[in-house]
Amino acid sequence: MSENRPAVTARAPAKVNLLLQVGPVRDDGFHDLVTVFQAVSLHEDVTVTPAADWGVSVEGAGGTDVSGVPLDGSNLALRAARLLAGRAGVDEPVHLHVRKEVPVAGGMAGGSADAAAALVACDALWGLHTGLDGLAALGAELGSDVPFGLHGRTAVGTGRGEQLVPVLTRGSFHWVFVLDPAGLSTPRVFAECDRRRGPGWTDPGADGRLEAVEAALRGGSAEALAAALSNDLAEAACALAPHLTRTLAAGRDAGALGAVVSGSGPTVALLTDSAAAARDVVAALTPEVGEGRLRTASGPVVGARVLEAVA
Numbered sequence: 001m002s003e004n005r006p007a008v009t010a011r012a013p014a015k016v017n018l019l020l021q022v023g024p025v026r027d028d029g030f031h032d033l034v035t036v037f038q039a040v041s042l043h044e045d046v047t048v049t050p051a052a053d054w055g056v057s058v059e060g061a062g063g064t065d066v067s068g069v070p071l072d073g074s075n076l077a078l079r080a081a082r083l084l085a086g087r088a089g090v091d092e093p094v095h096l097h098v099r100k101e102v103p104v105a106g107g108m109a110g111g112s113a114d115a116a117a118a119l120v121a122c123d124a125l126w127g128l129h130t131g132l133d134g135l136a137a138l139g140a141e142l143g144s145d146v147p148f149g150l151h152g153r154t155a156v157g158t159g160r161g162e163q164l165v166p167v168l169t170r171g172s173f174h175w176v177f178v179l180d181p182a183g184l185s186t187p188r189v190f191a192e193c194d195r196r197r198g199p200g201w202t203d204p205g206a207d208g209r210l211e212a213v214e215a216a217l218r219g220g221s222a223e224a225l226a227a228a229l230s231n232d233l234a235e236a237a238c239a240l241a242p243h244l245t246r247t248l249a250a251g252r253d254a255g256a257l258g259a260v261v262s263g264s265g266p267t268v269a270l271l272t273d274s275a276a277a278a279r280d281v282v283a284a285l286t287p288e289v290g291e292g293r294l295r296t297a298s299g300p301v302v303g304a305r306v307l308e309a310v311a
C-alpha cells in the first residue's frame with residue numbers, strides 16, 4: 001500500500017552563473033548559452049508523502065518571500081513529480097512540501113532546484129532507481145537549469161544550459177547574495193538582451209572568457225575568479241531594474257572582490273575571499289540594503305540528494 005510508504009525529503013542547491021555567455025536565439029525560442037554554473041549553499045528541501053491526491057505546499061525559510069510561488073498544477077516541483085510518475089507508470093499520488101531558502105524569481109534557479117529535489121525524492125519514494133542521467137533528461141523537459149540542480153558542484157553548461165560537463169575546481173568560494181524584493185522574469189530579460197543587440201547582431205563566438213573562469217577555478221583563486229566573472233544578461237537586467245547598477249557598485253565598495261548579476265537577476269552575487277570577508281561585506285552593506293536582503297553562502301556544493309527517510 002502506497003500510504004504505508006515513508007516520507008522522503010530531498011535537498012537541492014541554488015546556482016550562480018560565474019560566466020553567462022548568451023549566443024543567438026534559436027528556432028525553439030531559447031538562446032544558445034555557454035555558462036559556468038556553481039552550486040551554492042542555499043537550498044530547497046522537498047518532502048514527498050504518499051497522499052490520496054496530488055498537491056503542493058510551500059514554506060519560506062530564513063525570511064524567503066514565497067508569495068509568488070504557484071500552488072496549482074504549474075508548480076515546478078509538482079510538475080516534476082507528475083512527469084516522473086507518468087514516465088515510470090506510477091499511479092501513486094504524493095503531497096509535496098517545499099521549504100524554500102532560495103529567492104523566488106531571483107536568477108538563482110530556485111524553481112529548478114524544487115524540480116530537481118522533487119525528482120530525486122519521488123524516485124527514492126517509488127524505488128525507481130532512474131539514475132542521474134535519466135532524471136537529468138526528464139529535468140531538461142521542465143527547465144534549462146534543472147539538470148544542473150541535479151548534478152550540482154561546478155559545471156560548464158551549453159545548449160540551453162542543460163548539457164553539462166564538470167569543471168575541476170579547488171577549494172571553496174565565499175559569496176554574499178543581495179536579494180531584490182522585486183524579482184525579474186527570465187523571458188523578459190532575454191528579450192531585452194535581444195532588443196538591445198538588434199537584428200544585425202552577430203555572435204562574436206569564443207573570446208577567452210570561459211578559459212579565464214576555468215583557470216581561476218583550477219587555481220582556487222577568488223581574486224582571479226572575481227576578475228573573470230561576467231554575464232551577458234547583466235546589461236538587460238540593469239536596464240529593466242536600474243537600481244541594480246547601484247547595488248553592484250555598493251557591493252564592490254563594501255569590499256567584495258567582484259560583483260555580478262546572478263543569471264537573469266535581480267539577485268546580485270558578490271564574491272569574497274573568505275567566510276570572514278563575506279561577513280564583513282554583509283556588515284558594510286547592511287546600513288544600505290538591510291540585513292533581510294543579504295545571504296552568505298559558499299560553493300561548490302553537491303547536487304540534489306535524499307536527506308532523510310522518516311520511517
Ligand code: C5P
Nearest residue numbers: 029030031033143144160161186187190
Ligand atoms: O528553461 P527555462 O524554463 O528556465 O527558461 C525560461 C525562459 O528563459 C525561456 O522560456 C526563454 O524565454 C528563456 N531562456 C532562453 N534561453 C535559454 C534559457 C532560457 O531564452 N538558454
